[in-house]
Amino acid sequence: MNLSGKWGLFLGPILFLIVLNLPFEMVSEKGDTVIAVALWMIIWWITEAVSISVTALLPLLLFPLLKIMEIDEVGANYGSPIIFLFFGGFVLALALEKVNLHKRIALNIIKVTGTTPNRVVLGFMIATASLSMWISNTATTVVMLPIAMSVIGLLINDEDGFTKSDKNFALSVMLGIAFSANAGGVATVIGTPPNSVMIGLLENEYGIEISFVKWMVIGVPFSALMIWISYLVLVKWMFPNTQVKFTASKEIIGQELKKLGPLSGKEKMVLVIFVVTVFLWIFRTVINGIFPDLKLNDTMISMLAAIATFSIPYNLKKGDFIIDWKDTQKLAWGILILFGGGLALAKGMSVSGIVDMVSLAIANSNISILFTAVLLITLMLFMTELMSNVALIAVLAPVVAGIAIGLDLPILYLLIPVTIASSCAFMLPMATPPNAIVFASGYIKVSEMARVGIILNCIAILILVLMFKFVIPLIF
Secondary structure (H helix, E strand, O other), X not given: OOHHHHHHHHHHHXXXXXXXXXXXXXXXXXXXXXXXXXXXXXXXXXXXXXXXXHHOOHHHHHHHHOOOOOHHHHHHXXXXXXXXXXXXXXXXXXXXXXXXXXXXXXXXXXXXXXXXXXXXXXXXXXXXHHHHOOOXXXXXXXXXXXXXXXXXXXXXXXXXOOOHHHHHHHHHHHHHHHHHHHHHHHHOOOOOHHHHHHHHHHHHHHOOXXXXXXXXXXXXXXXXXXXXXXXXXXXXXXXXXXXXXXXOHHXXXXXXXXXXXXXXXXXXXXXXXXXXXXXXXXXXXXXXXXXXXXXXXXXXXXXXXXXXXXXXXXXXXOOEEXXXXXXXXXXXXXXXXXXXXXXXXXXXXXXXXXXXXXHHHHHOXXXXXXXXXXXXXXXXXXXXXXXXXHHHHHHHHHHHHHHHHHOOOOHHHHHHHHHHHOXXXXXXXXXXXXXXXXXXOOOOOHHHHHHHHHHHHHHXXXXXXXXXXXXXXXXX
């Protein structure tokens, strides 16, 4: 454990006890209690004194003890439909990974985009983003990294050695993978955890539902734009690689595909399940229109996909299925608990009157709506460089909702760009797992990542503010 973790381990409960025993009220008796719990959670989340998932269990213990909510009311947040939507997504991703279909998809995308240096960078970025929409950005980066390292290896061992232009190419590929993994996850509800935390909050607290396809209407254009801008900043501005010449990258992609062999029976089955699931997510409202009694929702579709991967036999005689329950050892269970903790904290803020207090304070101030949006988006984007974006959204999303109510603004207008901002961490290696993974490759210095990252962070803020002002009001 690092020094901040050791400090945080004790500072969290100490601050909790101090706030709990203040001689005056900040909000109300119940409100102050929730603030005390929230402070403990924030300190542990920021310092990572214990696992962020363990921290997310605190409301389950403290809220009933402190008479904020009954245990069954708190527990319901950990079993919210949005958590099972993500569980189904995780299982589907697990199936894609187990049969190596994700690698085949990535390699074929790179093969199609071409093998000139800039096209290779673009191919890696498109492939990474395409996978990150459906499987975790960490898993996506882990898949892409060895392929990228093989291609870079060609440049190190060629006739002219590892030149400045070769180094720029390596930087562009590595940073392109990290940035595309981060931005690609924004495209779908299951692409990155903050999206699900926000959608869960909206459903649980405000009865607002955002369908899978409705989110994609906002998410896909933002992802595509951010990835295209990242590509241009990397290869045209920061790290141009005009002198790079190599032809063997096509051979490497071919060799990697050859290793995978022809499409296996299990891959075909997973591909069918995946395509059917995405089809149902996209056309759910049309299907419900034709069959109104069906009342199909995104969570049900997600669970259908999960159950299908466990129960459709590949070889009935041998009892061979696509995935078995033991495969779920690799599942990100901690993230599911983290969702539950975030939703429980949001519920605590709501029932204790904290959200109402924030709404009232904002309503009585003369603060500019645009200034507030810019401030919140910027705050979220730079804070997410230093702490878990899921934990950050869990704490700040209810507050942002309260601010939107206080400004007499539809909650979605403010909450969507602020949530997307939490996935735009481009500056530091510790900000997201993809950043950390590519940094560990040894081809990137912190200063190089920060130099490009600060530019992309500022561009992301500008795009999100424009979305807040002009795009989101048209769609929602």
